[in-house]
Amino acid sequence: MILSDIDIRRMLKEGALKIRPLTKDQIGPASVDLTLSDEWYFFKDMYEGRVVDLSKTGFQEAFRMKKAKSVTLTTGQMCLGRTVERLTLPSDIMGNLEGRSRYARMGLIIHITSALVQPGSDNRQVLEIVNLAPFPVKLHAGMRISQVVFQRMESNTAKPYAKFGKIAKRQ
Numbered sequence: 001m002i003l004s005d006i007d008i009r010r011m012l013k014e015g016a017l018k019i020r021p022l023t024k025d026q027i028g029p030a031s032v033d034l035t036l037s038d039e040w041y042f043f044k045d046m047y048e049g050r051v052v053d054l055s056k057t058g059f060q061e062a063f064r065m066k067k068a069k070s071v072t073l074t075t076g077q078m079c080l081g082r083t084v085e086r087l088t089l090p091s092d093i094m095g096n097l098e099g100r101s102r103y104a105r106m107g108l109i110i111h112i113t114s115a116l117v118q119p120g121s122d123n124r125q126v127l128e129i130v131n132l133a134p135f136p137v138k139l140h141a142g143m144r145i146s147q148v149v150f151q152r153m154e155s156n157t158a159k160p161y162a163k164f165g166k167i168a169k170r171q
Helices: 003-015
Strands: 017-021 033-034 034-045 064-069 070-073 077-090 092-101 122-131 137-140 148-151
Touching: 033 077, 034 137, 070 077, 070 122, 122 148
Parallel strands: none
Antiparallel strands: 017 077, 033 148, 034 064, 034 077, 070 137, 077 122, 092 148
16 A cells, blocks of 8 residues: 555654655655755766676775765766655555656656665665766756655565665665
């Protein structure tokens, strides 16, 4: 069952779901808007033009972090962005990250494949942002380019992500 704005507000008030920071206008009819922080991750120059063996190279070593109020993505360029908001989900709620249509219509992909926010998560979300437009696009810290849709599961997970996720503790 997808949670409505009424469900989301009730769970926030009860403390079962936490989103920090959060303003009331971020809550939509069936989702919560998420904003970009000023942390951006780009591929290190040393990887350009090389074949990268994914069984030997993890994303942590392939990216460099840049703090900036805005960045420009050229056509086809990818970066990782982080949300300002920290999501704390109970073990029977999962989330799906979605891009916002106003940016998708301009050629911006917000997540490539990792749209799942695991039940029991307690972290900021990492967004895989790609520019498919035939022109460069500028992104700014504070933009609401993503939203999360919450779903209730039939039972609690036996493996809450904040406890069992390998990367979850560092996000």
